[in-house]
Amino acid sequence: MSKRRVVITGLGLVTSLGTEVDAQWARICEGESGISNIERFDASEYSVRIAGEIKNWDPTPWMEKKDLKKVDPFAQYAIAASDALLADSGIDLDKVDRNMFGAIIGCGIGGFQTFEEQHSR
Numbered sequence: 262m263s264k265r266r267v268v269i270t271g272l273g274l275v276t277s278l279g280t281e282v283d284a285q286w287a288r289i290c291e292g293e294s295g296i297s298n299i300e301r302f303d304a305s306e307y308s309v310r311i312a313g314e315i316k317n318w319d320p321t322p323w324m325e326k327k328d329l330k331k332v333d334p335f336a337q338y339a340i341a342a343s344d345a346l347l348a349d350s351g352i353d354l355d356k357v358d359r360n361m362f363g364a365i366i367g368c369g370i371g372g373f374q375t376f377e378e379q380h381s382r
Contacts (some may be wrong), residue, residue, distance in 0.1 A: 271350030275343035280341060283350065303325035335371040 277295030278285045288295075295313045304310040320329060320337040323344055329337070347354075352360075 270352060271346040272349070273346030274346065275315060275338035275342045275345075277315055280345060282345070325374060331377040334367055334370045336376070338367065339371075 270280045272281055274280060274285060276285060277297075278288045278293060279328060296311050297314065297316075298304075299310055299312050299314060300316065301314055315334075315338065318334065318337070319332075320332075320341065323340045324332060332340075352362075
């Protein structure tokens with residue numbers, strides 16, 4: 262077994278409750294779930310019509326507009342969350358041994374929106 266240590270130095274989130282860690286925690290503590298009717302597509306043919314959608318998403322603080330069509334929303338969320346966790350950590354990347362530095366990103370099914378769009382074409 263490895264004796265390496267892992268340290269969590271920052272948090273970054275993009276969820277149906279928002280992108281700010283403190284604001285999300287407050288909303289969770291107030292009992293909000295972030296689950297609502299699906300708006301991104303017509304879900305009337307499905308038995309489930311609710312989801313934790315990320316609404317009013319604006320990726321332009323993290324990406325150039327010209328690149329948006331090239332990057333699936335799940336990757337846009339990951340970029341935004343990574344930027345937030347780095348800012349939250351206070352780490353100066355110029356002073357870090359980058360061989361000992363990294364981030365873990367969790368994603369259930371990344372790129373599915375692009376997969377569906379391309380399948381339809």
